[in-house]
Amino acid sequence: MRLLFDLFREDYRGPLTNAVEAHDFDQVELLLKSDTGNDKQSDDDRTLAMRTAVENDDIKMVDLLMGNGVKANVDDFITAVQQNNTSILELMLLDGYDINDLGGDDLPPPLTFAVDNLELVTWLLNHGADPNRESIYGWTPFSFAVANASREVIELMLERGASVKIVQLLLKDGAPVNTIQHIAHPFALCVFELTGNGTPLHLATSDRLIKLLLEHGADPQIKNTLGELPRLKLRPLKASL
Template identity: 30%
Template sequence: MSRQRGIAILWVADELLQHHSEPPNGPLIHEFLDELEGFERKMLLGSLFWNALRFGKWLLAEHCIVEGYPIAHSEDDRDSQPLCDAMSILEDRPDVIAWLLEHGAEFEQRSINHWTPLMFAVIHGYREIVELLLAAGADINASTIIDDDLTPLMMAAERGGEATLKLLLAADADVRKKNRCGMDAAQLAEQKRFPHLAALLRQHAQQR
């Protein structure tokens, strides 16, 4: 696809977004989408979907799902993880994460770097999103596949994320679990020069 063609498709997406009605003009959107195939259709649909979520145009986002935008696991698009994509594209938007969860986004599906959405939220310090994912049933003790078997608690300890770390402890994260190098969350916090977090983790371990 040429650069000019790509710009034209994004312009169409912007026009549809700015001038759509509530509920969205389904026939008009379908007309534009029906003229495109493969990557071009996916590009227009993706641009519409994420910008609809950005501006809280929930009905338009729902229409994009009806038109085929995948928010559940797809063998055709295994690198896509809508919850992680949302945090990457829109950053700290608990309202968007809640909407995606309500519409079937999978909270244990891993992203291209093999992180779960909970890991992604923890590493960025998105506390409210962490709460949403835990409430949905996310595995609090899941380990990374390619990053030394780190758990969300270990990630919070390494990043100095005290608020997130306390939230994970309150949700019964395994404080004694060790990574591939044999280090637990307290040792990782100490290694990264967060002695107050290391002390907090050890105190919690003693109370268990």
């Protein structure tokens, strides 16, 4: 949906979008008051107007559009997530946006797009984001986090109810259990070497997760880049495992 929108973006453009870009609040309000919203061009223009306001981090314009019945869609919410604009996200939620709406046919909800930002992940979880919300293909924000996020983000999601079942599925599909983190990316390996790049067993944060990795062949004798073995005696996190 998002790619299609961007491809035909200029076809959506109308006087409302132009007024939003010009930061002409009076003209925007006039157009919204006089717009019956009964034709496709008008609907497309309203869609692009909202996207433009969000992309510009224009919270006053977003508020004006919402106050006149223009609804944010999932792509608008994802855009605000990617721009780390929690003020606009807050407005959208107050306007009734579902924080767990799917990001597309093959994508989980917007929390997925925040996994590289611990502070934003915390904010979204505090506002009801579900780390276990599945796409039609079974992907969840937590599954993306397991593959891409920091240990802190993964731990936080587990604390907030992320299911370890996704780890079971990844292991079943042959995910490597003894690969050193960043080993395929020499620059990243060098940058993070002093923090102790390790295997998934070094990152495991609960007894159940440790047991699961060991059952799938994780080697407890592999050291991280600091020469440390995995710590196998951990207090389980308060997570829904």
